[in-house]
Amino acid sequence: MMLRIPALLSPDEVRLCRKALEEAQWQDGRTTAGSLAIQVKANLQLPVDSPVAQSIGNRILDRLGQNPLFMSAALPLKVLPPRFNRYEGGGTYGNHIDNAFFNIPGTPIKVRTDVSTTLFLSDPDEYEGGELIVEDTFGHQSVKLPAGDAIVYPGTSLHRVNPVTRGTRYGSFFWTHSLVASDEKRRVLFDLDQQIQSLTQRHPGDASLAPLSGTYHNLLRMWAQA
Numbered sequence: 001m002m003l004r005i006p007a008l009l010s011p012d013e014v015r016l017c018r019k020a021l022e023e024a025q026w027q028d029g030r031t032t033a034g035s036l037a038i039q040v041k042a043n044l045q046l047p048v049d050s051p052v053a054q055s056i057g058n059r060i061l062d063r064l065g066q067n068p069l070f071m072s073a074a075l076p077l078k079v080l081p082p083r084f085n086r087y088e089g090g091g092t093y094g095n096h097i098d099n100a101f102f103n104i105p106g107t108p109i110k111v112r113t114d115v116s117t118t119l120f121l122s123d124p125d126e127y128e129g130g131e132l133i134v135e136d137t138f139g140h141q142s143v144k145l146p147a148g149d150a151i152v153y154p155g156t157s158l159h160r161v162n163p164v165t166r167g168t169r170y171g172s173f174f175w176t177h178s179l180v181a182s183d184e185k186r187r188v189l190f191d192l193d194q195q196i197q198s199l200t201q202r203h204p205g206d207a208s209l210a211p212l213s214g215t216y217h218n219l220l221r222m223w224a225q226a
């Protein structure tokens, strides 16, 4: 499932992040690429121990925890600290599938990359190119969103970032280890949850709400691994 999360960050928060990112020390993205990725990756990134990355990353994690759409779609167990990248001057990241696991930096804790999220921190008119292209069973999707919006997609997808031929594209990305590994099962739970929320709005106190919400939790209990 691919899902847009509108305004994960407010315009004020985007401005603060951008100011910090523009002043930060960037490194060549190839320093953390595996042997396959190194052939296709040409961007800049913040070192994972960068204080700027940590402080903005924590703000993003706070916002995620308060975002009902993200919580319902990703069903997070663990989220890796957000990473930050910058593409300019033809910078690109060719087709790849992300590693299945990453350690939380400085710890032995492994995070399975069930759900990928890209948060856009530049507006579409600030750069040319730079679309996130995701290829999956749902076809070929081209994504370029307003600053502050995020896109959530399955970690199993082949994806790339088109070359940025004008301007600069700032973004953040991170992986979520979900309570439910299967994208198909997460989709069923998400659809059911959205309908329960909608019924709650339209008919508060409806007698079907308790059993429907019970069914949601029974499916989650059956499918979740924690």
Ligand code: NI
Pocket (backbone or CB within 6 Å): 096, 097, 098, 159
């Ligand atoms: Ni990737």
